[in-house]
Amino acid sequence: MGHRARGLDGLAVVGLQFAAFGFKVVLLCWFQLMVRWTLPRFRADQLMNLGWKLLLPLSLANIMVTVGQPVSAGQALATLDTTDLQTALATAQQNVANAQASYQKQVLAGSDTQRQLAETRRSTASDIASAQTSLTKVRTNYAAAKAGIIALTLATANSMGRYGVTANAISPGAQTRMIDSIPTERRRAGLDDERSPDNIATVVAYLASERSGWITGRIVHSMGYEVSLYNNPEPIARIIGTQPWGLDDLADQVERSFGPLLGKKG
Secondary structure (H helix, E strand, O other): OOHHHHHHHHHHHHHHHHHHHHHHHHHHHHHHHHHHHOOOOOOOOHHHHHHHHHHHHHHHHOOOOOHOOOOEEEOOHHHHHOOOHHHHHHHHHHHHHHHHEEEEEEEHHHHHHHHHHHOOOOHHOOOOHHHHHHHHOOOOHHHHHHHHHHHHHHHHHHHHHHHOOOOOOHHHHHHHHHHHHOHHHHOOOOOOOOOOOHHHHHHHHHOOOHHHOOOOOOEEEEEOOOOEEEOOOOOOOOOOOOOOOOOHHHHHHHHHHHHHHHHOOO
């Protein structure tokens, strides 16, 4: 009987341990739920303000405190050890110089490509006269930057729409300092008041207001007294195969399906 009583006492202890563990788990879950339900949920703009206005300054202050050296009253700044700072500045300057050199190489490479295209007499250049005109009027880096703005606008509208955020791109046309650098004979005709940048401000103000909350992910063109809405890229024709395409089969189908839409003859 004594051994049996001790066995029952051991089971009781184990049972109490499991009960205590379960109670702690339930208590911890309850505490987490209370904290989760009590704290407000942050919106995207609140998180941006928290990061840029609070966390970023605190990070910069932490960097300054961490890498800085305490200067006692009366200690001359000239006596401080600035070797590490000078090394860091020299490294940063070298990185900037390397970036500038890389950019110059890219610009030169783009210029060589444009010149080669302009000098090439291949039929696939698709009207060499218009290609030469385009290359002389438009700089590829400028056009790529503007196309990047459009892509950023579309991506922002798609990802931030769930939070009620709208994003639109404005394609302006106005008389600016960049236009002033174009020779007079190549400028578009138009009155100075009509081509004033002030005419763009009304469109900007409207798209930034709450009243324009119904439009997002679009490109709005504004020039003079005209405001236009551009259509977004979308497929106008498609061909679907049942197996990997062969080159000849793909060429036949593309020319048969896309050719009439693009004015291909024959």
